[in-house]
Amino acid sequence: MNKRLGGRRGGRLVALLTAMIVVLTGLACRRAEESGPSRVEIDPSQLSSREWPELERRARGTTVNYAMWAGDEARNRYFRGPFADELRQRYGIELRIVPLGDVAEAVNKLLNEKGAGKTRGGSIDMIWINGENFGTARQGGVLWGPFADALPHIGRYADEARQRDFGTPIEGYEAPWQRAQFVMAWDTGRMAAPPADIPGLIEWIRANPGRFTYPAPPDFTGSVFLRHLLYHFGGGPEKFQQGFDEELYQRTADQVFALLRELRPALWRRGETYPANPRDADRLFVNREIDLTMSYGPAFASERIARGEYPATVRTFVFTSGTIGNYNYLAIPFNAANPTGALVVINHLMGVESLLDQSRRLGITFPLDPARLSAAERDLVAALPRGPATLTTEELASHLLPEPAVRYLERLERDWRERVLQP
Amino acid sequence: MRHGDRAKETASRRALVVIEWLGMLVVLCGAIGPLLLLAISSIAHSWFWPALLPGEWSGRAWSYVLAPVAGVGEALVTSLLIAVLVALAALSMAWPAGRLVAQRDFPGKRALLFLLLLPVLAPPLASTMGMHALFLRYGLADTLLGVVLAHLVPSVPYATMVLTGSFSRFESGLEEQARTLGASRFRVWRDVTIPAIRPGLAVAGAFAFLISWSQYLSTLIIGGGRVQTLPLSLVAFQRSGDEPIAAALSLLFLAPAVLLLLGVGRLMITVNGKDGQ
Numbered sequence A: 001m002n003k004r005l006g007g008r009r010g011g012r013l014v015a016l017l018t019a020m021i022v023v024l025t026g027l028a029c030r031r032a033e034e035s036g037p038s039r040v041e042i043d044p045s046q047l048s049s050r051e052w053p054e055l056e057r058r059a060r061g062t063t064v065n066y067a068m069w070a071g072d073e074a075r076n077r078y079f080r081g082p083f084a085d086e087l088r089q090r091y092g093i094e095l096r097i098v099p100l101g102d103v104a105e106a107v108n109k110l111l112n113e114k115g116a117g118k119t120r121g122g123s124i125d126m127i128w129i130n131g132e133n134f135g136t137a138r139q140g141g142v143l144w145g146p147f148a149d150a151l152p153h154i155g156r157y158a159d160e161a162r163q164r165d166f167g168t169p170i171e172g173y174e175a176p177w178q179r180a181q182f183v184m185a186w187d188t189g190r191m192a193a194p195p196a197d198i199p200g201l202i203e204w205i206r207a208n209p210g211r212f213t214y215p216a217p218p219d220f221t222g223s224v225f226l227r228h229l230l231y232h233f234g235g236g237p238e239k240f241q242q243g244f245d246e247e248l249y250q251r252t253a254d255q256v257f258a259l260l261r262e263l264r265p266a267l268w269r270r271g272e273t274y275p276a277n278p279r280d281a282d283r284l285f286v287n288r289e290i291d292l293t294m295s296y297g298p299a300f301a302s303e304r305i306a307r308g309e310y311p312a313t314v315r316t317f318v319f320t321s322g323t324i325g326n327y328n329y330l331a332i333p334f335n336a337a338n339p340t341g342a343l344v345v346i347n348h349l350m351g352v353e354s355l356l357d358q359s360r361r362l363g364i365t366f367p368l369d370p371a372r373l374s375a376a377e378r379d380l381v382a383a384l385p386r387g388p389a390t391l392t393t394e395e396l397a398s399h400l401l402p403e404p405a406v407r408y409l410e411r412l413e414r415d416w417r418e419r420v421l422q423p
Numbered sequence B: 001m002r003h004g005d006r007a008k009e010t011a012s013r014r015a016l017v018v019i020e021w022l023g024m025l026v027v028l029c030g031a032i033g034p035l036l037l038l039a040i041s042s043i044a045h046s047w048f049w050p051a052l053l054p055g056e057w058s059g060r061a062w063s064y065v066l067a068p069v070a071g072v073g074e075a076l077v078t079s080l081l082i083a084v085l086v087a088l089a090a091l092s093m094a095w096p097a098g099r100l101v102a103q104r105d106f107p108g109k110r111a112l113l114f115l116l117l118l119p120v121l122a123p124p125l126a127s128t129m130g131m132h133a134l135f136l137r138y139g140l141a142d143t144l145l146g147v148v149l150a151h152l153v154p155s156v157p158y159a160t161m162v163l164t165g166s167f168s169r170f171e172s173g174l175e176e177q178a179r180t181l182g183a184s185r186f187r188v189w190r191d192v193t194i195p196a197i198r199p200g201l202a203v204a205g206a207f208a209f210l211i212s213w214s215q216y217l218s219t220l221i222i223g224g225g226r227v228q229t230l231p232l233s234l235v236a237f238q239r240s241g242d243e244p245i246a247a248a249l250s251l252l253f254l255a256p257a258v259l260l261l262l263g264v265g266r267l268m269i270t271v272n273g274k275d276g277q
Helices: A002-034 A052-059 A073-080 A082-091 A103-115 A131-139 A152-156 A198-207 A220-234 A246-266 A278-286 A300-306 A339-349 A352-362 A375-382 A393-398 A406-421 B002-042 B060-065 B072-103 B109-121 B124-137 B144-168 B173-180 B185-213 B217-223 B230-240 B243-276
Strands: A063-069 A094-100 A126-129 A175-181 A183-187 A292-295 A314-317 A323-331 B044-046
Touching: A052 A339, A063 A073, A063 A103, A063 A339, A073 A082, A073 A094, A073 A352, A073 B060, A082 A094, A082 A339, A094 A103, A094 B230, A103 A126, A103 A131, A103 B124, A103 B217, A126 A131, A126 A339, A131 A323, A131 A406, A152 A339, A175 A339, A183 A300, A198 A220, A198 A246, A220 A246, A220 A278, A220 A292, A220 A323, A220 A406, A246 A406, A278 A292, A300 A314, A339 A352, A352 A375, B002 B044, B002 B243, B044 B243, B060 B243, B072 B109, B072 B144, B072 B185, B072 B230, B072 B243, B109 B144, B124 B144, B124 B217, B144 B185, B144 B217, B173 B185, B185 B243, B217 B230, B230 B243
Parallel strands: A063 A094, A063 A126
Antiparallel strands: A126 A323, A175 A323, A183 A292, A183 A314
């Protein structure tokens, strides 16, 4: 009886397994085939001569695969929802998001593909990129271009947005898009006013032992904090813009690291440990273990207030001497299957109209050069809603410092480990 | 005197029961505590130190995670599809390998065992990068099939180990007896072999499923962003620090694994009970 029961079960199991294997293998193969996007190729050297409407006509009916960092709810919703609808209606382009946890993942993928000789039909048509990732991608020769200077909308960006990205010459291989700038945050419920500049901050740290820390470099935010100290001791950003001067670096970095070592006992947990990333630092800030926190996103505190992660009394500030900012960019991979469609989408994202929409929905800092806007456009920018903790576009723009060349950044990050973390 | 002894005995027995229940409670807290914390943080709006519970609640995380725009449903289906395919493929590879290792003696058996287990020892990053280069050449990169193959690498060794155990306890004489009594090969397979190793099959299949279910790196590299599984979305939100959404995704991520464990546990218990009869 039992034996028969077991037998029948076994039979059913076998039938079920066989059916599943057949169905699932079929599904797997079908899904694998789906990934071949439509192919519209174009030669970058002919770009400038080509009429833009003709390009838009050719891009109609194609699919653009956009690889972007996908850790932000508002951005995910916007690009999969209203923005994708807009592209469909206006250009007949289907936008497909390739979500990334980290942009370096996509750059590594492209480098691998280049190594394996996959030079056509790649699965990414455009990518959100900047700084070190752009440097790596350029060095590896995995970007398509030059294309940026042929885009109709590029003229509205300040010249510096088109020249260097962390010291790497852009040369038309990425198009400027949004702007980021370092800000610090404090809670008005705990502290009346924050320090005004770097010397003030240093004084404040000494006077309030245990109430300050910064994310451990090479974390991006901790690293930009070090760069502010570099500018402070080096007399401003100018000398650090091009190439790498070993002597200048040594002289300035000695002062930076001497200060950081001296401040260590006054830091959170006496500087024996540091938060690994801004997220951990945020948690310390919210839990009232530290009184100041920092970010690369000028609107970060407003977003966190809206999400209930920060008390409504938090505000942001910049140093009177300015804070470092950079642009982030859109680039096209060397093996993109649909560069034509990518060009149309990138140019659209850089337009005044779309940027205003992005500012309204995502709270991004309006990135275009005010001097290149019409009076009516400037009014629209001034009227943009701003979170309770976000500084105005003018305040940010008038305190903007450029990034140093990428070599300074790399050396600071590496030497911090040896000279501050474990001296 | 005797009465006192009995009282003492019941008292100590009672104490023992209390200790047992306390122990059980600790285990339960350990198991349920983190889940509860995840559930709370997935609906927390403002949760500031030193408050024990969130000051406000919000359905934001769940309304995003469950919205079609988040793509979580698709990721869930993709994850399931991959994990089931991996489990089936791993079983069909581990079956003959496990049987061979368990029931036959041959020169180089130890070396073969070592080779079978090697994928578990090799650093996943190195082997995945190598696989990626190979898969690019054969057009398997960026495809679901490629991801399934990549997940098989860490799954097959475990499945093989489990089935080796099952087959080493399996009396293969039973198969011969059934054949002698006139059963067809298929019938022997269905009525003798499978019922005998069913607990092993269930455990090996569940192992392979769970290993595939929790893969991140190999999906990322081989899938190239085109094959979106649940761990990929989960990691993106964990890194960005959006805790409610990360918590909601973690719970969704846990659910199938818990269901599977419950299912496998039941299957094992039924089979053991039957064996006892």
